[in-house]
Amino acid sequence: MKNIFAKRIFLFFLSIATFFSCKTVEKTPEKQPNIVWIVSEDNSKHYLKLFDENGIETPNIASLSEQGIMFTRAFSNAPVCSVARSTIISGTYAPRTGVQFHRKSELAPLPDGLHMFPAYLKQAGYYTTNNSKEDYNFVKSDTVWDDSSKKASYRNRNENQPFFHVFNIGTSHESRIHFTKEEMDADLAKEKKESFIQPNHPQTELFQYTNVHYQNKIQEMDKEVGAVIKELEEDGLLEDTFIFYYGDHGGVLPGSKGYLYETGLHVPMVVRIPENFKHLTHLKAGTSTEQFVSFIDLAPTVLKLANVTIPKQIDGKPFLTKEETNNNVTYGYADRFDEKYDLVRSVRKGKYKYLRNFQPFNFDGLMNNYRYKQLAYKEWETLYNDGKLNDIQSSFFKSKAPEMLFDVENDPYETINLANDPKQKENLKSLRNTLNEWIKGMPDLSFYPEHYYLENGLNNPVKWGLEHKEDIRKYITTANLMLQDFKSSEEQLKAKLRSNDPWERYWALIVCSTYGTKANSLKTLIKTIAKEDSEGLNKVRAAEFLAFTKAENPEQVCLEALYTTTDPVEALLILNSITLLSSLDIGYPIHIDNTKLNENVLNNPQVSRRIEYLVP
Structure with missing residues (x-):
C-alpha cells in the first residue's frame, strides 16, 4: 500500500x-x-x-x-x-x-x-x-x-x-477444540x-x-x-x-x-x-x-x-x-475470513432467513488454514473426498445456490432451500428486495475488490463509498443478473463485458461463471478478456469461467497475474481463485514457483498461508 x-x-x-x-x-x-x-x-x-x-x-x-x-x-x-x-x-x-x-x-x-x-x-x-x-x-x-x-x-x-466495564472470556474460543x-x-x-x-x-x-x-x-x-x-x-x-x-x-x-x-x-x-x-x-x-x-x-x-x-x-x-x-429484521455479512474470500449477505425477518451468495462457486469448505486445524473439519473433507456423505452433508463442499431461503424455526440448521418453492415466491421477492435496498443504501464497499478499495478509499471509506454510490449500485445490479435465466441476461452481459469500467467487467465475469456452460455463447469474448484485460484480476476471473466450462486450462493466465502483481491483497484474491480451481471437483492443479512472486507479496502472512497449502 x-x-x-x-x-x-x-x-x-x-x-x-x-x-x-x-x-x-x-x-x-x-x-x-x-x-x-x-x-x-x-x-x-x-x-x-x-x-x-x-x-x-x-x-x-x-x-x-x-x-x-x-x-x-x-x-x-x-x-x-x-x-x-x-x-x-x-x-x-x-x-x-x-x-x-x-x-x-x-x-x-x-x-x-x-x-x-x-x-x-x-x-x-x-x-x-x-x-x-x-x-x-x-x-x-x-x-x-x-x-x-x-x-x-x-x-x-x-x-x-x-463505570462501563467489559470482561472477555476466551475459554469458549475456537482454539480450545484444536485437540x-x-x-x-x-x-x-x-x-x-x-x-x-x-x-x-x-x-x-x-x-x-x-x-x-x-x-x-x-x-x-x-x-x-x-x-x-x-x-x-x-x-x-x-x-x-x-x-x-x-x-x-x-x-x-x-x-x-x-x-x-x-x-x-x-x-x-x-x-x-x-x-x-x-x-x-x-x-x-x-x-x-x-x-x-x-x-x-x-x-x-x-x-x-x-x-x-x-x-x-x-x-x-x-x-x-x-x-x-x-x-424484527437483522442483517448479516461475510467477506474474507483470513485467506479465504467469499461475499455473502443475509437478512432474517421473523422465522425466514434469506442468504445471497454473490460468488456462489466459492464453496463453504474451501481451504482455510485456521479452520482446518480442527480435526472435525479435516474428517469432514476426507469423508467427502471418499464419497461417504449424504447430499446434505456434502453441500459444504459444493457450489451454493445464488439465493437461499430457509424457515429457520422448522429447519434450524438450514438444510432445506425454499428459494424455488412456488409457495415462497412472494416471500422470496420481498426479502430479496429488502436486502438489495440495504446493500445499495449503505452503500456496500465489498462490491469493489478489496485491494482497489484499500488503495483508493481507505482515507475516508464512508465518504468514498457515497461518492461512488451509483457505481456500486451498478455493480450490484450486474451481480443480480445471475438471478434470472441466461437468455434474459445475455445481451446485458455482453455489453457489460465490453464496459470501460473494469469492475463492471469483473462482476459480469462472476455472473458468467455462475451460469457456467449456459453462458458458452460469451466464451469468445471472455477468452479475449483473459488475454487482454487491463486488470490482472479480471484475467483470472475470465480464466475461472473457462476452467468451469472446461474450455481452457487456467494455469498460465493465473500464474502470469500472480507473478505480475506487487500488491499482496490482489495476490490473495488471485490465490483464492487458484485454490478453488485446484480443488478436487474442479481439478486444475496450478503449480506455483515461489521464486517468481514479488517479495512484498510473499511476505504477507495471509499469502504465506495460501502458499503453504498450495506449494507442498
Missing part, C-alpha cells in the same frame, strides 16, 4: 482532534447506572440449554436470566470476531465503513465525527475499562478506554464514579459421552466428541460468568449495574464461525436489570422476549442507559427502552 504509515499517523491524530471538538455528549446530573458486559467468545445460542434443547446447562447464565431479560432473537451481524467487534464498538454496519474483512489488511478510520462509543461515556464521566480483547478493524484513539488490558478493572475508578487425535483417544478411553450432532455434519465419533468437548468449555465459561457476578455482588454494586451477557458471534463447530448460517450469527444474550434502575426499561425482569436485537444496537442501548446523546452516524437503535424498538 502507498504511504500506509503516513495514513495511519494522519488518521490517529485526526480522530483525536475531531473528538475534542465533538458536541454530541450530554451529561446528566442524575445518578447514572453502571454497565458491565460479559462476553464469551465463539459460541452461538445452540450450545446453551437455556436457549436450545440440545445445549448444556449453564446455571450462572440461567440465574442471570431469572433476574433479567433473556433475548431469544439476538444476532451478531458478522460471524467472526474482528468484524463483529468493529460493528459493536462503532454501532455501524461494517460493509459501509470498510471494516468487513478478517483479518484486516489495514485499519480504517471511523466515519467523520464518530468515535468508538465508550469515548462518549468517558466524556460523560464514566470510568471505561476493557479486560481485554479489542480486535477492532478501526483506528483507535486514546480517548476510548481508561484501561484496556488484562489488569483492567472497574475497581480502579474514582469514588462514586459510574489432537491422541488427546481425544485418551479421553474417550476414560469415558464416552453422547451428544447431539447437527444433521449437516457427519454422524461420527469425532464429531460427537467435538460437541461434548466444546460443551464442557461452555460450562467452564459459565463459571467465569458467575465469578464476575459474584465480584459485583461482593462490592455491593449489583443493584446499580446493568449486566449484559452475550456471545461475540457464533461457532465453533464446522460451518458456523465464518459463515452466515444461524450457527454463525444467532447468539445467546441475557441482560440483568438492576433494582435501582429498573425504571430505565419497559422490559420486566424474569421474562424472555423474541424482539430482534443486533450487534449494531448495543452501542446506542448503552448510550441511552447512560443518558448520553446517540450520534446520528450510528446505524443501530436502543433495545431496552419502550419508545425505541426495531422491526
